[in-house]
Amino acid sequence: MITVLDTYPDIRRILRAPLAERTELLRAMLEPVTDMYRYFPGEVDLVAMHQMASGFPLDRDEQRCLDALETLAQADAWSRIQRALEDALTAQLAATPDIQVPDITVLFVLGDPGDAHFMGPCLGMTANGSMPGFIVITLWPFAENVERLEATAVHELNHNLRYSPGGVVWNPMTVTVGEHVVSEGLADAFARQLYGDELGYARIGVPALRDDAVFAKVLTGLDITGMQNFTAWVHGDASAERYGATPVGLPTGAGYAAGNRLVDAYLAATGRTAAQALHADSAEIIATALRK
Incomplete structure (x- = not known):
């Protein structure tokens, strides 16, 4: 089963919350992907990982981020990603019916417009699908990125299935x-x-x-x-x-x-x-x- 977490209301709530409450609200939103870091040494700080991956900021650019979030909502981003992944899995299983497919949790989050590296060289998108069972996509809604939502998700699904049990060992x-x-x-x-x-x-x-x-x-x-x-x-x-x-x-x-x-x-x-x-x-x- 593929589950695209509905992060839209959570991100909106975080960006509108008093500054002192945002960190714990973000931590709660990220909790479903904790096991993505199961092979990391020691306890992983989910909020720090969010920041390292150019996730939306907690202390600035609130209105800019809220506007960008609405752009993604109007583009039906979450549903498009869900449909694309389901269709891609069907196509993959038609070609390789014997592969092992894990349950996959997908975290789709808004990126940080103040991160020059993310917005510049990375073109407003980073993602990780290499940990079986999890896909994380961090995106700023430049028009080119919104247009490529499905292809971006499918790219990460390919990684997930390549490195799932029975596949290539990383x-x-x-x-x-x-x-x-x-x-x-x-x-x-x-x-x-x-x-x-x-x-x-x-x-x-x-x-x-x-x-x-x-x-x-x-x-x-x-x-x-x-x-x-x-x-x-x-x-x-x-x-x-x-x-x-x-x-x-x-x-x-x-x-x-x-x-x-x-x-x-x-x-x-x-x-x-x-x-x-x-x-x-x-x-x-x-x-x-x-x-x-």
Whole structure:
């Protein structure tokens, strides 16, 4: 079962509440996704994680956020995400009927308009679907983001199903940049399978999509292990600097762009669809894509 939490009334209530009450109201709203952090060492502060992920602020920009929240409500955002995920799961099960599908809880929250990195390089959207059973989408309602709500949700569903029990194992210590890059390409390919190229590409990867120099640079990092090293290679230098990682000379979304190129070459060579390739081995995808 897929449950998209109805965060609209909660966010509105938080933004209208006295400042002293907002933190605990936010904590209560986030409680349903506590288990998303079950593998983290120690107790996780849900409010701190919300802030780290560029979630809406608690102490400023109230009216701007309330107006943005109404834009999402008028766009029927929550229902659109629910329908898109259900339709995508149907399409995925048609291609891979034997996969294990967890119950999935989806947290959709408004982003922080005062976060320059979120609003700039990230184009007003961050998301995480890699923890089986949970999807979190943080979004500012730029028109392009609202238009791509369904594709964004489906992209994250692909991650969730790839790493669910019976699928690909993500070991934080041994996983490679190549796996992360391929996973972004597969997730985009699945979104494009359902919604076409105009909507299906993650926006941050589009500028570098046909940049051969960026592609070649990403290829040099595919064998790097340890997810603490991934930010620059996948999301780019701006995100690396934001989170205290070492830049490597790549633009925002470089890994997404490279992942799309690798996956498209693999799908073309094998005749498979993105849905059929859900659990394909990343090393096989890379080898097939680069085979001359």
